[in-house]
Amino acid sequence: MTQAVRIEGLRLEAVASGHDIVDEVELTIAPGEVLGLVGESGSGKTTVGLAVLGHTRRGVRVASGRVFIGDTDMLALPERELREARGKLVSYVPQDPSTALNPAMRIGRQVVEVLEFHDFGGSDEARRARTAEVMHEVLLPSTPDFLRRYPHQLSGGQQQRVGLAMAFANRPKVIVLDEPTTGLDVSTQAHVLATVRNLTASHGVAALYVTHDLAVVANLAHRIAVMYAGRVVELGPTAGVFDDPGHPYARYLMAAAPDLGGEREMVGLPGRAPSPGKRPVGCAFALRCELATEECHVAFPPPIEMRPGRMVRCVRPGAVPDRTKAPPVVASSSTVSEKPVLSLRDVTVSYAEKQVVHDINFDLSPGECLVLVGESGSGKTTLSRSIGGLHHEWVGTISLDGKALAHSSRDRSVDERLRVQYIFQNPYSSLNPRRPIGASVARPLMIAGVDEKEADRRVGEMLERVSLTAAHARRYPDQLSGGERQRAAIARGLAADPEVLVCDEVTSALDVLVQASIVELLAALRRDLGLSMLFVTHNLPLVRSMADRIAVMMEGRICEFGPAHDIIERPQQEYTRRLIADTPKITVNGHKDHPDA
Amino acid sequence: MTALPEQQSTPAPPGVLRVSWRMWRTKIGVAIVSLLVLIAFFGRFIAPFGENEALGIPNDPDLEGSLFGLGKLGYDVWTRFLYGGRPILVQAFLSTVLALVLGTIIGLVAAYNRRRLDDALMRTMDVMLALPQIILVLVVIAMFGAQTWLVVLAVGISTVPRIARVVRGTAVSVVERDFVASAEALGEPKMRILGAELLPNVTAPLLVEANLRLTFAIAVIGGIAFLGFTSDPGAANWGLMINEHRGVLAGGQPWGTMLPVIAIALLTIGTGLIGDGLSRAAAGIDRGTVDA
CATH class of the missing domain: 3.40.50.300 (P-loop containing nucleotide triphosphate hydrolases)
Known part of the structure; x- marks a missing residue:
């Protein structure tokens, strides 16, 4: 052939x-x-x-x-x-459709332009027909109304379909x-x-x-x-x-x-x-x-x-x-019965005066790992930022050890600020590029009032704890890989000696192997230090092995909540079922088992 | 867990200053500016005559022992030139520093406190920007006289909006980054967030802008001196010299005008080249390869 x-x-x-x-x-x-x-x-x-x-x-x-x-x-x-x-x-479909499409041009025009450049069909008539056809092929409507939209009026998936349509337009x-x-x-x-x-x-x-x-x-x-x-x-x-x-x-x-x-x-x-x-x-x-x-x-x-x-x-x-001979998952023992370390009561969060998260109630027990899973726009990050005191527009009660937390981190006591630590999604932006790693890790200690010599020692200790070396303290974020940066960011979170770690999609900016090693690290830290974790993610399988309980968020509400095993094996809600079914899977010694969508 | 060493870290990327120094334009700029700074500050020690020493008939082009002939009141042009650079340089430098400090503070505060304070500060800056700088300075001088400190103050303050805009523009995107949120979550004081989190991340464009403003300040202050607004009309001053001798520019004694004109031109070209090098380095132009 x-x-x-x-x-x-x-x-x-x-x-x-x-x-x-x-x-x-x-x-x-x-x-x-x-x-x-x-x-x-x-x-x-x-x-x-x-x-x-x-x-x-x-x-x-x-x-x-x-x-x-x-x-x-x-x-x-x-x-x-x-x-x-x-x-x-040959044609190309780029990674990020939101930047690949021209924001100032209607999508129909963008597809037609590709055809015109190669003089497809020879007439405007033929090109219009081809545009309609290719839109149909990528399962987008080809109504004049839809073609007249601008990229920002489309969802991410639709934008990528337009990208596909442009790529397939000339039948490469x-x-x-x-x-x-x-x-x-x-x-x-x-x-x-x-x-x-x-x-x-x-x-x-x-x-x-x-x-x-x-x-x-x-x-x-x-x-x-x-x-x-x-x-x-x-x-x-x-x-x-x-x-x-x-x-x-x-x-x-x-x-x-x-x-x-x-x-x-x-x-x-x-x-x-x-x-x-x-x-x-x-x-x-x-x-x-x-x-x-x-x-x-x-x-x-x-x-x-x-x-x-x-x-x-x-x-x-x-x-x-x-x-690589992976040990089987050890069933995690959840300890839900104890007095909760963090609890949310009727928390409703708004963004620019628009309600995005509604009536959230849950408790986080000491040593527990609660996974908050949902698609983008489900409000999971907004909620976690509210818990971290980074987002102020919310009502309801978020309490730490029974004591209600103020809305803004600035209004919380030093102790409260240190006990809840937030780890950010993107390690490329969560560390100040102009400051050595050690200085970033030392900040929580300085705020806690630790003297400089002791802080130095603790920084070294924290960096080793996350499998970096004390020598990393003198390096700048630019000199570290993504995984190393995320480890450094975790070390900063740990330096405060926290009780609750809020992890916001901490692996999504990283490569697969690195993702896995970060999850391993977090699991080890949780085991060794008895940390409670609120793990926010869209990647359910990734946290499968760590999760005690899972809360599935949809459109700002928790639509399903329960022990991790139950949710994954016996999802009750249609939405959860779809979420699990759509997750691409591989099994090491098995076959592919993706449902044809 | 196993601690495999994460091997081979890349060396720290060189800063803006070092990158720009690799460019020929920066080197030439630095050479020109250093030469003129040397002349302005130490020229007086090699001056053949006194600053206010009349040697003969005014504007005599060919006096024995006088390099560029005589100028107004019979002073030696070369001597006056060697004395006349310092006031311009000092004033331009001071006013730029003043603008830099105030502009940076305003820019950072505006970027960090979005909404009302931002609006109030930046709209004020916009109003100031709408007025031509030279007119603003002339009005102030006309009202209060041409004291050196007043010129520095007037030029400095009228430069503030430009610096503030650049700082705010850069800082606004820095404020959105997670390390600022992280500092907020830890409850760092606002002053510390401005100074330790934001400021180090706006230095590159700030450096470029400061340099550009210095170039403009030299021109404005030279211009004001040209118009005769100096605190001591008898003292040598490049701007003043140009004005004093422009009558004889075509009359056989061009040097009284030409020397300071060339000096000011070179000075602005020199600082301009440095600024160009800095901005190229800051923007990443002329950077070598992209890593795969």
């Missing part, structure tokens, strides 16, 4: 330093096939995706290799023909999707994925689906390529790779993937992939691999055909690192 995409010996370098960003990439995609390209941030997966469009980012150049789409070598095309090819031969042979569902809720994501699957299958379009989330491609991709430090380390049919990963890194990825079934604990892997210029001579994963031997450090292992159609770059394909 002729391949729709053929990438041969692709190497991309940083212009300034000549360091390899990706190297030795060999991939093919058949018409109608979806290839999942999986990797952490910085693994070079997006760079490869863009190379398929013949594009390199500023400061990156193609050093060698060829990218064929049919018989056209995209990397050899002159600029003018390249522009012609993009959109017609190949489509590159760069994490198109990252910002979307699970239900929306499930629908967008189903659309992608149907469109590629029915029109024979080859798709390269770039993602960091294994679960997403588990149900979508025919084959999977796993990238690490700029190289494809494993390639094979999806079922094969999932059932029996050949590369230790792939095994870690599987073990770190959240599992809603709750049959196993998640296993994280601290550390990060070496960045361009710091990559070793040998296997780039050897630095983090518990199976690594001297042999691994000698040279990057050549591709080995593990079995037909399965390529692995490891000297010991199929070996299983001990840590």
